[in-house]
Amino acid sequence: xxxxxxxxxxxxxxxxxxxxxxxxxxxxxxxxxxxxxxxxxxxxxxxxxxxxxxxxxxxxxxxxxxxxxxxxxxxxxxxxxxxxxxxxxxxxxxxxxxxxxxxxxxxxxxxxxxxxxxxxxxxxxxxxxxxxxxxxxxxxxxxxxxxxxxxxxxxxxxxxxxxxxxxxxxxxxxxxxxxxxxxxxxxxxxxxxxxxxxxxxxxxxxxxxxxxxxxxxxxxxxxxxxxxxxxxxxxxxxxxxxxxxxxxxxxxxxxxxxxxxxxxxxxxxxxxxxxxxxxxxxxxxxxxxxxxxxxxxxxxxxxxx
Amino acid sequence: xxxxxxxxxxxxxxxxxxxxxxxxxxxxxxxxxxxxxxxxxxxxxxxxxxxxxxxxxxxxxxxxxxxxxxxxxxxxxxxxxxxxxxxxxxxxxxxxxxxxxxxxxxxxxxxxxxxxxxxxxxxxxxxxxxxxxxxxxxxxxxxxxxxxxxxxxxxxxxxxxxxxxxxxxxxxxxxxxxxxxxxxxxxxxxxxxxxxxxxxxxxxxxxxxxxxxxxxxxxxxxxxxxxxxxxxxxxxxxxxxxxxxxxxxxxxxxx
Numbered sequence: 001x002x003x004x005x006x007x008x009x010x011x012x013x014x015x016x017x018x019x020x021x022x023x024x025x026x027x028x029x030x031x032x033x034x035x036x037x038x039x040x041x042x043x044x045x046x047x048x049x050x051x052x053x054x055x056x057x058x059x060x061x062x063x064x065x066x067x068x069x070x071x072x073x074x075x076x077x078x079x080x081x082x083x084x085x086x087x088x089x090x091x092x093x094x095x096x097x098x099x100x101x102x103x104x105x106x107x108x109x110x111x112x113x114x115x116x117x118x119x120x121x122x123x124x125x126x127x128x129x130x131x132x133x134x135x136x137x138x139x140x141x142x143x144x145x146x147x148x149x150x151x152x153x154x155x156x157x158x159x160x161x162x163x164x165x166x167x168x169x170x171x172x173x174x175x176x177x178x179x180x181x182x183x184x185x186x187x188x189x190x191x192x193x194x195x196x197x198x199x200x201x202x203x204x205x206x207x208x209x210x211x212x213x214x215x216x217x218x219x220x221x222x223x224x225x226x227x228x229x230x231x232x233x234x235x236x237x238x239x240x241x242x243x244x245x246x247x248x249x250x251x252x253x254x255x256x257x258x259x260x261x262x263x264x265x266x267x268x269x270x271x272x273x274x275x276x277x278x279x280x281x282x283x284x285x286x287x288x289x290x291x292x293x294x295x296x297x298x299x300x301x302x303x304x305x
Numbered sequence: 306x307x308x309x310x311x312x313x314x315x316x317x318x319x320x321x322x323x324x325x326x327x328x329x330x331x332x333x334x335x336x337x338x339x340x341x342x343x344x345x346x347x348x349x350x351x352x353x354x355x356x357x358x359x360x361x362x363x364x365x366x367x368x369x370x371x372x373x374x375x376x377x378x379x380x381x382x383x384x385x386x387x388x389x390x391x392x393x394x395x396x397x398x399x400x401x402x403x404x405x406x407x408x409x410x411x412x413x414x415x416x417x418x419x420x421x422x423x424x425x426x427x428x429x430x431x432x433x434x435x436x437x438x439x440x441x442x443x444x445x446x447x448x449x450x451x452x453x454x455x456x457x458x459x460x461x462x463x464x465x466x467x468x469x470x471x472x473x474x475x476x477x478x479x480x481x482x483x484x485x486x487x488x489x490x491x492x493x494x495x496x497x498x499x500x501x502x503x504x505x506x507x508x509x510x511x512x513x514x515x516x517x518x519x520x521x522x523x524x525x526x527x528x529x530x531x532x533x534x535x536x537x538x539x540x541x542x543x544x545x546x547x548x549x550x551x552x553x554x555x556x557x558x559x560x
Contacts, residue, residue, distance in 0.1 A: 041361070054380075055356030055404050063404055069354050073405065076351035081406035084354065136312035143320045147327070153350035155327045158379055163355065167370065167380055171357050174372025174379070 006122075007230035008270035015272065023265030023278075030106045038170050053107070053166045054157075055084055063087035068205045069163065072156055076148030092209060098263065099216065100209030104196055105264035108203075109165045113180055114196050117187035118236075132191050134239070134260075137204035144201045161195070162202050193236045197260075210259040216281040217256045217263060219244050224273040231267035231276070241267065245275070253284030330378045335498055337376075337383040338480060340368055341391065341418035342400040342408040346501070352407035355380030359399035359408060365392045368399060386482020386497045391420060393447050393481050416448065421480030422503050423453070423473045427494035436460045436468050442484035442495050443471050452477035453484065471495065475504065 011020035065087030144156035240258035371377035432439035
């Protein structure tokens with residue numbers, strides 16, 4: 001089907017290299033900028049941001065706290081101080097706008113590891129369908145919130161690759177690289193997009209913030225789709241694309257509103273006919289040209305798993 | 306359905322492994338101390354977000370975050386007194402920085418901190434116990450003459466000198482670790498230990514007779530009676546100061 005040895009080749013020819021990589025580039029810039037902001041202090045003594053992704057203080061005034069770690073703390077029976085509650089509320093508000101899992105694509109340092117594993121997996125042609133359900137992460141999310149209730153301490157942070165890596169880079173990594181290596185190997189050999197799209201409870205938590213968020217990838221130009229499948233090949237959460245792209249006739253609107261879409265925008269990059277663009281979730285009506293059915297859209301945030 | 310049970314078993318297995326691991330990582334090694342104001346260890350592990358803001362605001366780089374592979378709950382702040390002790394800043398910046406309350410904001414006077422308790426446990430090597438005047442732990446203590454006092458004791462080896470025994474008073478010791486840091490021995494004879502390891506606790510029902518008596522104003526069990534000695538005439542006995550008294554106008558002279 002796809003004429004491309006690598007997804008995006010056609011888009012590079014059609015739209016130019018930069019156009020066909022701009023979302024990926026912006027995303028890497030975002031990930032690296034955030035990391036560098038945290039590292040300016042320990043490296044150069046320029047303390048714009050103190051702390052790490054679990055909780056930080058920017059310019060001595062802006063508190064930011066990861067709502068997931070705060071929830072674990074709450075579950076273990078500690079009522080946190082106002083500073084961390086305010087910090088978590090700010091973070092939650094932000095992701096309610098840009099989409100919960102934008103965290104995964106634009107902030108999380110583990111994404112660099114798993115994207116590398118995915119890239120290598122594709123290059124080496126290590127295929128094989130995974131039998132691991134994408135729902136597993138929600139079970140795991142449940143477990144990470146029940147374990148603190150039972151044990152009275154925060155448990156997931158003992159192994160959480162996300163906080164381990166970020167804290168490790170800033171405060172010293174110790175043996176945490178073993179966990180990152182495990183994630184890399186798992187993603188490379190065991191399951192396609194194994195960690196981020198099947199297991200990570202943090203991603204699962206953030207997906208819950210993305211059920212009604214504002215910013216969404218849209219496929220308004222879906223009629224132009226040439227079935228090259230490049231978007232599927234690059235998408236870490238393939239299941240979010242299909243119905244939106246193909247089921248206009250069933251009354252599915254053009255907004256990719258599944259909460260597990262990470263808003264990474266890679267589908268926009270690799271699509272030669274420019275089917276996708278970044279937009280808002282409003283106006284999710286089936287346009288007359290693409291649909292023969294004249295009924296309102298009932299597609300909800302329910303994810304296709 | 307098959308999918309769900311698979312997922313569930315994977316998650317259950319992971320949780321079991323994590324549960325065992327977490328049990329193990331609850332313990333804190335005896336030489337690792339929490340920052341001032343830290344909640345009791347179990348509560349601390351529930352409250353600490355592992356963000357390291359306390360570490361960043363420590364002006365003396367005393368604090369560090371436990372790395373994976375250390376024998377301390379990963380990501381939590383600690384210090385080791387023999388490496389860098391706590392300098393007991395008046396404004397307690399680490400506590401101020403803590404966003405979660407793992408370091409209790411109600412600690413506003415650093416003298417009230419109880420990071421641990423100093424114990425002079427090696428009396429065989431402590432120089433003062435040899436009758437020497439090292440006194441370094443006593444001198445460096447921020448609560449000098451309160452947290453560590455020098456108690457005099459006869460030096461039986463020489464038969465004529467005094468020994469000055471450094472003695473820790475838990476009422477004043479904050480566990481800052483300056484004594485352990487400064488101990489001149491190759492391996493410190495005085496060390497800070499977590500209170501849970503070294504602090505004893507008397508049973509709640511214990512009453513100290515002398516305290517009760519003082520509170521009450523007089524003996525609670527039986528009325529105080531002047532003890533009577535059967536002394537020869539012309540002699541009496543004073544409890545408080547004098548001891549045996551030979552009265553002036555009696556016949557015998559003081560011996």
